[in-house]
Amino acid sequence: MLVKVHVYPGSKEEEVSRVGQDALRVRVCQKPENNAANARVKELLALYFAVPVGKVRLIKGGHEPRKIFEIKE
DSSP, rough: EEEEEEETTTSSSSSSOOOOOSEEEESSSSSSSHHHHHHHHHHHHHHHHTTOOOEEEEETTTTSSSEEEEEEO
């Protein structure tokens, strides 16, 4: 399954919320440096979809706030 994600790095609280059928809004505390925010987004998506972190893969948008992740079930 492909999921569109809008990431808000450097937030005060971490949160995953659904904004559409295949779109999520993810807030993470990490700053967008050294791939730390992307790694935390992967962890939060794995928790949200109840899958191992290895089943979550960043497809597009590594250096942008709008990303596409693949979730393998």
